[in-house]
Amino acid sequence: MLQQIARYFAFFFFFLLAYAEQAQAQMIPVNHPRNQQKRYEIDAKRMGTDFNSNDALPRSREFIRTDSSYYVGWMYEGMYKVNHAADFLGYKNAILPLKKALDQLERDYTRQLRVRSADLMTYYPAYRFQMDYSIIAYNLMDCYNNVEQPQDAFNVIRKALRWNFQNEGFLQAYNYLAWTVHRNRFYTTAKFPFLRNSIVLNEQLANRYLDSAFRKIRIDKQLNAAFFPGYEDAARQGVYHYKAILYSYALNIDSAARYYNLMKETPIFSHNNYATFLAICGNFRQAEKEYEIASTQDAGDKRLQEWAYYSSILNIYKANPKKGIQDMKDMIKAVGSTPGFGWYNIALARCCAYYGDIGESERYIKKAEAFKEVHIGTTLGQSHYDFSINLVKLMNNIGRLQQIKFENRGWWYTPSDVAGVAEQSGSKYLLQYLIVNQFAMNPERDLVIYRLFSTESTVTWDEIWYLMRDFSTNFFTQRFQSELKDDQRKLIRKYFKLYIARLQMKKGNYKEAQQVLYDILNHERTDLEYEKLFVARTYGALAECAQKRKNTSEYNESLYSFYTNFPQLLPYSDLQPNLRLQVIGAADAKLVDRLKRCNINWVTSGKVLAPEVTLRFGSSGNKKTVTYYVLDRNGKEIVSRETYTYTKSEEAGLLLAYRLFNIDRKGSTEKK
Template structure:
């Protein structure tokens, strides 16, 4: 989930100070001439030059020539480098000037930074320095965080805490302590001294920091209410932001909803985080709407836009992977190689896999694996990133195996195909072994992966099946049965039940699995638009179990329904789809034979529910074209009418087979 927004503009920046503004006891022990340079040569320009502006670096050099010991000179350099950083090296380069600015500020104005008062005339001369301190510390904190130095983050927060500011301005110390602990919750005190020794202990520690933040707000209220009456309200919103993050992670839905509600009432609802919370709760419609709002108020930060990443997963749930493909491509184009680029490649690869474009997906999986992602302002870290990449690699290998089965209806007695499939099996098990070994060291697997839906999960629920279906089947049956009974999210329970039933099919408990699947079909909480993936997997499981029980007519019905709702899944299901073939034009026999050689059950029996595939050949020489479309029994399009040019008959027949399952069809923008 995303960190609370920290966009910093010029409006709150301190304005020009005069020598007499700072009471004598708070002035630094510098010669009068130096102080005159600061107050009459540097500060007047600062009043008109935005510290976050494009000229900040030039102003920094100018200010250093006047007085290189004035913290403002280094603040401008650090702010410029921070605002232009887009990777590890960029943020690392911003650390020195920001740290030096903070050192100089503390050295010259330590007493002024410690002032706490309800007297306006005493507070006005020093509050500008306190604002600057929190501004510098905020930038420096983010630099440490973005260069994977959480120990330095915490050290900085402890350093800032000693000043006990009555107004937190840009640095809500205890909130950021809670955030830092939560972001590193899966480590222990052995790695970072500020942590405890388990996830539960770390989450409890983070919540205590938020409790302390509320006490600090109450303690500061009498000092601020005379001349800063809205401080308390804003600082409470920050605490609520992190409270709902912790409650969401802990699956305490009611508590999370309460704090989201308080933020909504105040006009401060974090739409991205709320969308993720609703998705984890199984309310995908609301989640999509909230992600859309988040996209419209995107402030253009150079970091992962979570709304885009997770919207592509919702597109997969809706059986619209090509919409996710287009969104991911748009984000890649907009982001370039800035933070988020790797995540968007993961999203694109996932959508391509669910659109059946396995070879194309592999290209983007490899691109994501080779990219050094920088994780900015989010609890999603490198371990989440690597797991997502490795899991997609596993799915790609499973689908490569299924492709051999789909492309050769005689695969089970074809030595060359069997040899290729055995190689794919070996690669798949090697990939599973790699993930399991990595995963065994992950203390979050119980609450982030096996829960199927989690705030910190970066994969879809369907992807988890590829991870677990070959391992410890009885263990997972018991686990998912327990989750189906105890999970408080009523719309999520059916997913655990589906996994349990599918695992029982693998165990050979076909009748028991059939009963559970039939019960799921009778449930009234399947959302028809946003849970097409769930429905498709349910139909697929019904077809699989009916095949084993020799319920041929029922199997045909379920397979037909699966094709109707999510045709791209069928070639990888291992069950031949019933189709009726209609060929017209100057048909190429080699193409047709290659098509018929794929694992599709071509039938003419009108009593069997089938999809009707229409294929037309036209053209000659280098301008040969195949036009195709597929309709259901009522004449409604399942695959829209379109065509493609071809030269090699074998490749054309194979490509056509996939296209009849809406794989490789036109993109939403017309791109092929």
């Protein structure tokens, strides 16, 4: 976000800065306080080298050799290091030259920094120094934030604010004061003196800073009107950007939408932020389109591309985790071990978990856990990162437990499986206990976790259930009933209802839960393409209610709908899937036997609604083959036709059991 705002103002002021330097070079000589001849020489050479270019480093060394007391050489060195930084150490190394440049600029050019004037000839000699100051201070602030030193970042902004520039250039001081407070809102004065002692008070403080930004823009307008046409409109757009962020976080939907509408059709409009806003309002279809635009808007930045991370979550909502897997692999390949690498591995691990490949999910989540992520240009921090990792680990732990039960329908008669279930259950409770303790210390749980959808949430709404499913049912029931009553987002209400139904089921109130679930299906608006995960979970809950109430026909109908919406979820549920089997050719008895030992109910009656599985056996040289596919009741393929060659029948039977649910687990069986 910071980079986007700065880039906008850089574009807006670039031609003015170039004109100012030309004017100074040709008409208005700078009165340097010392080493005038050397500084004139540096100024002349500076005209031919952009401080953002690769030549900035050799130029910086030349400038420092010529006059090490002149800020320009240190500025060029700092900017080069910022532009080439990709980790904690890189940004740390950029701080020293930037700080030195800022100190020298303040020491030697105090008079120019204090200039405020509506007279062009009075203002322009000072303009270059004020713009240089804003560039240096902005990047120094950014470096401090990137190495998690927000108090130092705040101090830089306050120092810049004291100069009261009429044109703030890169560093829109009040905006960044607001952003710095919002980014650290969950801390208190005890940790950082610039904060207040609660999230509510910190958000109020951030809003006051933005109100001050509006006031300063109005005051500066009188001075800037003559030679900065459009300055007021451009500066106000920056404030709108941060107002939209704060109101979105507070779920003040109308106000957030108002500020986003004020920014539309302007270069500052953040399609990424707007997409996230649409997503928390339940408009996933439009959110996906905005993330696609953001992918072109933010391309090339060395930081987390939020559009990519959150698009992977939308793919899960659409029951297409396979696309999310490929997209995240492409991102990881493109960025390497730069900021965002850890987040993409979390997203990849999550997609693998929803795809049913627990082994791959565990592999990628370990990579994320081992990576030292740098949280650049985002309000998402280490606490969000750790929480996301732990929830994926919990999902995988529960997935391992369910795998044992799925792969052997009589697991309780097998000592090794009983031991495995006990081990995974123990690990699950330990991990839940760890997460809940962290969760209890998280002051954002009311604003982010319980609301299921939030701009600061980095997990799916569905993952939250893995956390709370075994804890304090009465507390969570009351909590979600309160959210259902107070939340303004019409498209999100059904998610609270689903949680309330699930909690009623935990208490054994299956009739009450069933009524809530039917109310969801009959009265709530649902996008059947973009909310397949929600639909599947709703039918899964209905199937459980029907099972408990011994309503067989309703159970079969709900189970079928669960399968057709998101088949990968079924082997990891507590439900036994219904499938109907047709074998063509000479069956491999060992393969079929292994398949039937899995927790699948192979129905024979034509009256039972169930997907139709077809297996066609054959051979290819010395190897055996099996072609399989699954059809719905209308003859449409749910699982596409595939042929596998194999040598080990039992291994192939187990792999095939998962493939019937569209889960392609990594294994030794070879795809043809």
